Amino acid sequence: MRVAVLYSGGKDSNYALYWALRQGFEVKYLVSMVSESEESYMYHVPNIHLTELQAKAIGIPLVKGFTSGEKEKEVDDMKAVLEGLKIDGVVAGALASEYQKKRVDRVARELGLKSFAPAWHRDPIEYMRELIEIFDIVVVGVSAYGLDESWLGRRIDEKALEELVELHKKYKIHVAGEGGEFETFVRDAPFFRARIVFDEVEKHWKEWDFSGVLEVRRAHLEPKQHP
Amino acid sequence: MRVAVLYSGGKDSNYALYWALRQGFEVKYLVSMVSESEESYMYHVPNIHLTELQAKAIGIPLVKGFTSGEKEKEVDDMKAVLEGLKIDGVVAGALASEYQKKRVDRVARELGLKSFAPAWHRDPIEYMRELIEIFDIVVVGVSAYGLDESWLGRRIDEKALEELVELHKKYKIHVAGEGGEFETFVRDAPFFRARIVFDEVEKHWKEWDFSGVLEVRRAHLEPKQHP
Numbered sequence: 098m099r100v101a102v103l104y105s106g107g108k109d110s111n112y113a114l115y116w117a118l119r120q121g122f123e124v125k126y127l128v129s130m131v132s133e134s135e136e137s138y139m140y141h142v143p144n145i146h147l148t149e150l151q152a153k154a155i156g157i158p159l160v161k162g163f164t165s166g167e168k169e170k171e172v173d174d175m176k177a178v179l180e181g182l183k184i185d186g187v188v189a190g191a192l193a194s195e196y197q198k199k200r201v202d203r204v205a206r207e208l209g210l211k212s213f214a215p216a217w218h219r220d221p222i223e224y225m226r227e228l229i230e231i232f233d234i235v236v237v238g239v240s241a242y243g244l245d246e247s248w249l250g251r252r253i254d255e256k257a258l259e260e261l262v263e264l265h266k267k268y269k270i271h272v273a274g275e276g277g278e279f280e281t282f283v284r285d286a287p288f289f290r291a292r293i294v295f296d297e298v299e300k301h302w303k304e305w306d307f308s309g310v311l312e313v314r315r316a317h318l319e320p321k322q323h324p
Numbered sequence: 325m326r327v328a329v330l331y332s333g334g335k336d337s338n339y340a341l342y343w344a345l346r347q348g349f350e351v352k353y354l355v356s357m358v359s360e361s362e363e364s365y366m367y368h369v370p371n372i373h374l375t376e377l378q379a380k381a382i383g384i385p386l387v388k389g390f391t392s393g394e395k396e397k398e399v400d401d402m403k404a405v406l407e408g409l410k411i412d413g414v415v416a417g418a419l420a421s422e423y424q425k426k427r428v429d430r431v432a433r434e435l436g437l438k439s440f441a442p443a444w445h446r447d448p449i450e451y452m453r454e455l456i457e458i459f460d461i462v463v464v465g466v467s468a469y470g471l472d473e474s475w476l477g478r479r480i481d482e483k484a485l486e487e488l489v490e491l492h493k494k495y496k497i498h499v500a501g502e503g504g505e506f507e508t509f510v511r512d513a514p515f516f517r518a519r520i521v522f523d524e525v526e527k528h529w530k531e532w533d534f535s536g537v538l539e540v541r542r543a544h545l546e547p548k549q550h551p
Contacts, residue, residue: 099408125408126387131380146373149388153358158389158405160353163380178385181326181352181410 098211100186101126101179103201104159106148108234108253108273109190109216111283112224114155115231116215117188118288125184127152128160130175147282147293147313154289154318176204186211193218193275221272225258231287235295238280240308243268248279249300249311280310291318325438327413328353328406330428331386333375335461335480335500336417336443338510339451341382342458343442344415345515352411354379355387357402374509374520374540381516381545403431413438420445420502448499452485458514462522465507467535470495475506476527476538507537518545 100117104110104127117124129148152159162178164171179187187205191198191214198214205212216224228234234253239246243264251257264270270278285292295316302309327344331337331354344351356375379386389405391398406414414432418425418441425441432439443451455461461480466473470491478484491497497505512519522543529536 131376146376149358149373149376152388153390156390158387158408160385160387161376161379162385163383181385183408183410 098122098186099125099184100188100211100213101128101160101182101184103187103189104129104148104152105190106151106283107190107281108228108232108283109192111190111232111286112216112228113188113190113213115286115288117213122186122188124157124188126158126160126182127155128162128175128178128182128187130162130164130171130178132164132171147316150293150316150318151283151289154291154293156290172200172204175200176207179204179210180208184210186213188213188215190214190216192216192221192224192273221275222258222262225253225261225273229253229255229258232283233285233292234281234283235311236279237282237311237313238309239278240280240306241268241270241276241278242307243270244279244307246300246302246309249302249309250295250298253281282313285321289321291320293317294319325349325413326352326411327415327438327440328355328387328409328411330414330416331356331375331379332417333378333510334417334508335455335459335510336419338417338459338513339443339455340415340417340440342513342515344440349413349415351384351415353385353387353409354382355389355402355405355409355414357389357391357398357405359391359398374543377520377543377545378510378516381518381520383517399427399431402427403434406431406437407435411437413440415440415442417441417443419443419448419451419500448502449485449489452480452488452500456480456482456485459510460512460519461508461510462538463506464509464538464540465536466505467507467533468495468497468503468505469534470497471506471534473527473529473536476529476536477522477525480508509540512548516548518547520544521546 100122102114164174187210189201202212236248236251239248261272265272293316295313297315299312327349329341391401414437416428429439463475463478466475488499492499520543522540524542526539
């Protein structure tokens, strides 16, 4: 099975890739859709390059597609990108978003591809427990009342997960950030040939908005010791 | 004819793209090979993202392939990237490098693809004259005795081209930089939907080496007025 994995660089798309590789699928391309409207035609250096750094660490070609960002246009744009790839299936990191899942399923159906969403409807806590054991996950974006600046740049380890579980009880924050409460970035995973090291980061925090991003100004790859 | 254009972001690959579009070819993907060894497993933010910014301005998906950088491995890595694309041909910006042209031709032949090199063996001065009329070309790297720091960030206009012709007579510098004398970046071309604006640049100059690079720390896209 030759597949493309929809890849944004966060924990869910890395899990999708991890799963696909464990299935023995031939992962031909990582596909990342970049929205124009999202950044309203502005494009600043920070972070946008990081997916590329991950692809380089993984060693699978990265396909960057561009979309105007209009909801329905996005589906067509993704379809156009996938259409030209010699693949049999597409794997997505969808966890609970019906909108995202339906969109991918529709494109796959129209292109005659199989559609996989290995994390779909998994229990968030159990899922996160599995992820933190295998990935080095760091929070690069926060947008929820209850999460403060200290979360930016924080690695999600067992202690952080416990706190997320508490925050879920208190503020209804989704433990896996499915409601957009936080964005993650994976710096290392079993299939990374090199790990990503952040050399220079800057926190941008909007107190009035309970939101912020971690700008990664410099990063590099560090070869891993193989046993 | 569905093609992929080998794309590095400089004047030659933009010319290849320009030519392909004028032929009426369907340019499905821009393909960019990133060498690992080149940066000896270090990967700093500056400039590497810029190809992506160009692809976004152009609106054609960008495929980034990764290669260990060993000479023969590079060919296989490029082949693996092209192999999964539904294309009939590949277009390269090769101007005079036999090594580069042979390599692309071989991969194309093995994959049953047509190979195009529209700039191949063109007269450098006449070629450059055509390019500066249609592209906004800026020098982002310099590596030759005879070219100084003032060339970094300089736009190649008619006056600059005249100087290059003089420098060719004096120091044997190739007018189109074919010997690696300088590296270029295209900020605008007729097929760009938005032009690239550099917001923050830094010159890194090694006096003892007659070489330097322009680090683009921030850039953005600016929509173009359409007539």
